[in-house]
Amino acid sequence: MKPNIPLAPVVRRKLSDSVVEQLREMIISGQLRPGDALPSERDMMGRMGVGRPAVREALQQLHTQGLITISHGGRSRVNMLSPDLALHQIDDIADLLISAEPGNLSHLREARRLFEVGIIRMAAARITAAEVTHLRALIEAQRNALGDTAAFMRADIDFHTALTAVLQNPVITSLSKSMLGWLFRHHNTLLHWSGHETITLAEHEAMTSALAAHDGERAAELMGKHLDRSERLYPQPG
Template sequence: MSIPNTSALKPLKKVKLSDFVTEEIERLILDNTFKEGDALPSERELMAAFNVGRPSVREALQNLAQRGLVEIKSGEKTRVTKPCAKTILSGLSGIAIGLLAQDKEKLQFEHLRQLFEIAIIREAAKVRTEEDVEKLSVALENNLAQVENYDRFIETDIAFHLTIIDILNNPMLASIYESLIQWLIRSRNPDTFAELHQISCEHHVRIFEAIKAGDPDRAEDEMRHHLDNVMNNS
């Protein structure tokens, strides 16, 4: 048999054995052959099943652990786990911090945070309950009390914003925000941002009042003003 057009053929890609094992086990997890909580076969059994050496199996299991699909504990069998937003985002942490070292990318992260929080605060202002308002009031008071303490102010600042996000009762949103803000804070100069704490407190008070009033337009305006100030001083 002749092949008329060899230029149309694509060469076979070389695949690392560990990547092959990773993809095959991942497929078995996704199609529920291995379910959450199940113990995977031993390393020796996996070596025999895939006809690979121990290093390839161990690297594959590490890959799966990084993806949040398995949990590896010393002296115990590797078990299938349920991936969550925190697991995924923690895997991105090193990449994010590297990007934030560059001014252009840092500004893009700040803009992403702005878009994220503005969408959230509009919804929060619409659906907040009296209980939500009480929790946010406590978070605000805690934040106002720490204006002179940089580390504690940052902690209570994050807690204030997370309390707003918690109004939507979506843990994934909280995980995304917590990772995003931690990345941004690690890229900031404490000396510069310490000077902005009093201004941030004033903004937080106005944000709280807008949510308490159940006014999404006002809440959006106040959050946009607050985050514009943060972006302009980043």
């Protein structure tokens, strides 16, 4: 063997890591399906040749990753894997990134603009009459929330989420919901909404009319203006 080939020391793995790896593989391969109960702790200890602490630590890791739900007094069960589950796992990291570097909030708003302008353009080609009716009902709910900033904000999120749902793409829907959640958690929503509610409602109505006419370019133009106006209301970093 050539002497200059780099070799690294072998790292001993924790027993719990081996348990995690085996259970994850069973979930990924479909041996354990959503809703299935995992083997009992005693069964895993006997079949894997590990102690109770290693099994419990492994189960806690899988629970933290969102792969299973631990039931005290009962068997742990496998969760349904979904884009929502995957993105939920990075919520804390996203919050840390934004808190540690406020400039990332501007980057997130820019990403949202690109995302939502593209979404509404695509939605215009696919939207149904029932979905248009649903959007108009959400606008009316938002109108009824005037004077209640928190309710108005939730209605706004509902409107934008419903736009995304038109595409029937769970990955896009989950990404949109996550971005909106991260943005609103890091902004003073009272400052953002106060005095601008009626403008927001009018913009939502105009976008919905463009969608009803299946005019993607007009809908995209209106969404861009809507988000550009919102951008000017936010404090800029530095």
